[in-house]
Amino acid sequence: MRRLLRTTLALTLVLTVSVFSSIGCWDKKELDKLAIxxxxxxxxxxxxxxxxxxxxxxxxxxxxxxxxEQAGGSGKQSFLTDQSYGRxxxxxxxxxxxxxxxxxxxPHNRVLIIGESLARSGLHPIIDFFIxxxxxxPKQYVLVAKxxxxxxxxxxxxxxxxxxxxxxxxxxxxxxxSKVYPVxxxxxxxDLASKTKTxxxxxxxxxxxxxxxxxxxxxxxxxxxxxMVGELxxxxxxxxxxxxxxxxxGIIVFKLPPYRHDISMEILEANRQIRPELRNGKPHVTxxxxxxxxxxxxTLTKNLTVPRENEKLERMASQGIKKEIRAALAKARQFNxxxxxxxxxxxxxRPKAWKTFGPNWDQIFPQLPVEIKVSTVIRxxxxxxxxxxxx
Amino acid sequence: xxxxAQGRISNIQLVLLLTGFLLGTSILILPGGDIHPDxxxxxxxxxxxxxxxxxxYLALARRFPGQTFVKIAEAVxxxxxxxxxxxxxxxxxxxxxxxxxxxxxxxxxxSILPSTxxxxxxxxxxxxxxxxxxxxxxxxxxxxxxxxxxTILFTLFLALMLIPDFKAANLQPVLQTPLPELLxxxxxxxxxxxxxxxxxxxxxxFLNKQNKSLSSVVIAFALTVFILIxxxxxxxxxxxxxxxxxxxxxxxxxxxxxxxxxxxxxxILTSINFLTMGFIKASVQLFxxxxxxxxxxxxxxxxxxxxxxxxxxxxxxxxxxxxxxxxIAFTHTVYPFYALPFEVFxxxxxxxxAWLRKLPREGxxx
Amino acid sequence: xxxxxxxxxxxxxxxxxxxxxxxxxxxDLLTYLILMGLAYILMVLRTVGVHLPYVTSAIxxxxxxxxxxxx
Numbered sequence: 001m002r003r004l005l006r007t008t009l010a011l012t013l014v015l016t017v018s019v020f021s022s023i024g025c026w027d028k029k030e031l032d033k034l035a036i037x038x039x040x041x042x043x044x045x046x047x048x049x050x051x052x053x054x055x056x057x058x059x060x061x062x063x064x065x066x067x068x069e070q071a072g073g074s075g076k077q078s079f080l081t082d083q084s085y086g087r088x089x090x091x092x093x094x095x096x097x098x099x100x101x102x103x104x105x106x107p108h109n110r111v112l113i114i115g116e117s118l119a120r121s122g123l124h125p126i127i128d129f130f131i132x133x134x135x136x137x138p139k140q141y142v143l144v145a146k147x148x149x150x151x152x153x154x155x156x157x158x159x160x161x162x163x164x165x166x167x168x169x170x171x172x173x174x175x176x177x178s179k180v181y182p183v184x185x186x187x188x189x190x191d192l193a194s195k196t197k198t199x200x201x202x203x204x205x206x207x208x209x210x211x212x213x214x215x216x217x218x219x220x221x222x223x224x225x226x227x228m229v230g231e232l233x234x235x236x237x238x239x240x241x242x243x244x245x246x247x248x249x250g251i252i253v254f255k256l257p258p259y260r261h262d263i264s265m266e267i268l269e270a271n272r273q274i275r276p277e278l279r280n281g282k283p284h285v286t287x288x289x290x291x292x293x294x295x296x297x298x299t300l301t302k303n304l305t306v307p308r309e310n311e312k313l314e315r316m317a318s319q320g321i322k323k324e325i326r327a328a329l330a331k332a333r334q335f336n337x338x339x340x341x342x343x344x345x346x347x348x349x350r351p352k353a354w355k356t357f358g359p360n361w362d363q364i365f366p367q368l369p370v371e372i373k374v375s376t377v378i379r380x381x382x383x384x385x386x387x388x389x390x391x
Numbered sequence: 392x393x394x395x396a397q398g399r400i401s402n403i404q405l406v407l408l409l410t411g412f413l414l415g416t417s418i419l420i421l422p423g424g425d426i427h428p429d430x431x432x433x434x435x436x437x438x439x440x441x442x443x444x445x446x447x448y449l450a451l452a453r454r455f456p457g458q459t460f461v462k463i464a465e466a467v468x469x470x471x472x473x474x475x476x477x478x479x480x481x482x483x484x485x486x487x488x489x490x491x492x493x494x495x496x497x498x499x500x501x502s503i504l505p506s507t508x509x510x511x512x513x514x515x516x517x518x519x520x521x522x523x524x525x526x527x528x529x530x531x532x533x534x535x536x537x538x539x540x541x542t543i544l545f546t547l548f549l550a551l552m553l554i555p556d557f558k559a560a561n562l563q564p565v566l567q568t569p570l571p572e573l574l575x576x577x578x579x580x581x582x583x584x585x586x587x588x589x590x591x592x593x594x595x596x597f598l599n600k601q602n603k604s605l606s607s608v609v610i611a612f613a614l615t616v617f618i619l620i621x622x623x624x625x626x627x628x629x630x631x632x633x634x635x636x637x638x639x640x641x642x643x644x645x646x647x648x649x650x651x652x653x654x655x656x657x658x659i660l661t662s663i664n665f666l667t668m669g670f671i672k673a674s675v676q677l678f679x680x681x682x683x684x685x686x687x688x689x690x691x692x693x694x695x696x697x698x699x700x701x702x703x704x705x706x707x708x709x710x711x712x713x714x715x716x717x718x719i720a721f722t723h724t725v726y727p728f729y730a731l732p733f734e735v736f737x738x739x740x741x742x743x744x745a746w747l748r749k750l751p752r753e754g755x756x757x
Numbered sequence: 758x759x760x761x762x763x764x765x766x767x768x769x770x771x772x773x774x775x776x777x778x779x780x781x782x783x784x785d786l787l788t789y790l791i792l793m794g795l796a797y798i799l800m801v802l803r804t805v806g807v808h809l810p811y812v813t814s815a816i817x818x819x820x821x822x823x824x825x826x827x828x
Contacts, residue, residue, distance in 0.1 A: 486813075695773075698773060698793070711812055717817075
């Protein structure tokens with residue numbers, strides 16, 4: 001009898017606990033109660049109450065994505081753009097609930113776009129939310145919009161159903177040209193926290209023609225501390241990528257004197273080394289770049305694959321690369337922003353000397369002598385050895 | 392008496408139990424404060440200091456084979472002072488257990504379930520530990536036999552997955568930390584987690600063969616320091632200068648794993664590591680407290696106290712510190728000083744007095 | 758909530774009390790009841806909204822006052 005009583009009691013206890021633990025899922029998040037954010041934009045706007053942040057969320061409509069032919073047939077968009085205002089990002093995010101029946105859900109956010117005017121006035125006030133909150137992922141890309149982020153997120157573009165995912169794919173494929181520098185939230189956090197290395201972010205712009213609007217990646221925004229101070233164009237961006245060692249592929253086009261025809265070479269592989277040195281006690285940086293190339297396209301009829309012409313081609317390619325790096329370096333000196341991370345190279349590899357001149361890096365950097373050594377090797381000439389038609 | 396300790400533990404089991412205990416919270420909260428490129432060295436130094444402490448504990452345990460610290464204190468210090476010493480020790484064990492609970496709670500509250508009531512969380516978390524303690528030491532040991540290898544596996548797997556994000560430049564400059572700073576960090580590492588092995592003075596008596604326990608301790612320490620250094624290096628390599636920015640850098644680093652959009656969100660493995668190792672640590676602490684208190688009060692059965700200790704440890708876990716930031720600041724700043732008397736002074740003084748009084752005398756051995 | 762806690766603690770006591778009585782040790786029974794009572798009171802106080810001071814915070818304050826310069 002007593003055993004029966006005890007068994008009953010124990011069972012009741014187990015059942016009560018399990019009832020409380022299973023229905024009491026305080027943090028449950030059901031898919032049909034969430035608005036999954038794919039892209040998020042932040043702008044600064046003037047309203048009647050003063051400066052406000054305009055938040056734009058591109059939300060995936062799950063039911064439309066599931067049946068694409070239906071969605072395509074009915075001409076429905078598979079995403080929804082929603083907007084809200086707030087003094088801080090967090091307030092704005094909660095203010096979405098005024099008009100959206102579902103709570104914004106950030107773990108699947110792929111791109112964070114920041115309006116240019118906001119970027120110029122400083123990133124610190126808005127970036128904290130994305131680092132502090134447990135929902136946003138560290139690997140989402142951050143971009144600066146030329147103009148307003150809200151405009152970019154409202155355009156249906158390209159082949160992808162969701163524009164934010166299209167932007168994400170564009171950034172993923174930056175290697176085809178190596179003229180765009182994709183920056184993740186984590187990279188940006190590191191750059192903002194670094195004492196010497198300054199942040200850069202890719203820029204995106206809305207191009208409207210008479211027929212339709214599209215979005216396009218264009219150049220790089222340069223930051224000093226957390227404020228945007230200038231831009232790099234696409235060639236300068238590749239100059240930056242060369243030094244950062246992020247060039248994976250891409251095309252270099254140049255003219256080989258004395259001919260007036262264009263030659264395009266494809267980058268096969270690139271390696272770079274940054275050598276921080278001290279010459280007479282003064283900091284000096286050597287950037288060494290080794291590139292392997294393929295001849296991609298030759299638009300003149302002369303046979304260039306003989307050894308002497310080959311060397312000339314290699315030299316010209318090296319000069320082309322140097323020119324790109326010098327252009328980026330000139331911009332870096334102009335804005336006094338060390339986005340190459342030369343300061344950090346000194347800090348990690350010349351720590352003793354760094355202690356003496358590190359604190360004055362801002363004064364040293366614009367005058368820092370930078371030597372650029374590029375060596376190019378042509379590995380293959382493509383499928384043709386000579387110009388195919390006239391020979 | 393001591394029915395919880397039935398089924399004795401072998402030396403290899405001690406290695407795993409001790410490793411689980413040491414990794415307990417340190418697998419989530421890296422000991423020693425902010426990570427910098429020389430932290431690994433501080434870990435090694437701290438592990439060395441911890442080994443010295445472990446020698447003291449082992450010497451004490453060997454002098455009084457089969458006796459827990461509560462009994463040892465009574466034998467060495469006499470009836471009244473002995474009571475005070477063991478009471479202080481029991482408070483430390485209880486409070487350390489509650490701190491583990493607080494760490495549990497903080498982590499789950501911040502990262503996983505922000506709006507679930509704290510009381511329910513702690514009751515459930517410590518409830519699992521209480522169930523393990525109720526079943527006895529052997530069950531805790533067997534749990535560690537399964538969970539510790541799993542944790543080692545997960546740690547290595549995560550380190551492997553982080554290779555694409557790893558930047559060796561983040562680990563430089565090497566050996567630039569001033570020596571006093573390094574020593575300070577190493578002392579922190581010695582008190583947390585290595586010095587906390589003092590709690591094993593309540594476990595060692597239930598060991599099968601005590602003469603081989605030294606090698607077990609050394610292996611467990613080496614294993615722990617290896618896991619800690621792996622975690623520290625991969626975290627610093629991935630996060631670099633922003634590592635000190637986060638509450639849980641180890642967890643944050645694993646959030647950046649993203650291999651082809653499929654192998655992603657692996658930070659759950661870090662959570663699992665912490666929850667399993669924390670379970671072992673809290674269980675050992677709860678066990679030590681229950682056994683110690685019932686010996687202290689001269690109770691007939693050990694099981695009497697398991698349930699009250701469960702509830703009380705959960706409650707103290709709620710009343711420890713108001714938030715995560717305070718918990719971590721406490722672990723890195725005050726805890727080394729707070730733990731010093733319990734981890735160093737009391738065992739060392741007990742050992743010295745026992746040696747002076749030539750205890751235990753012949754015939755007194757149980 | 759107080760009812761839930763009362764039921765919870767009451768059930769725990771009901772489960773363990775028979776074995777304690779069978780054990781026949783007055784000391785065990787007394788300790789058990791005192792500690793369970795303490796836990797029950799603390800739990801009820803917390804759900805009612807009476808928050809006790811943070812224990813470890815107090816320890817931190819004491820240590821900072823004594824060792825201020827070293828910490």
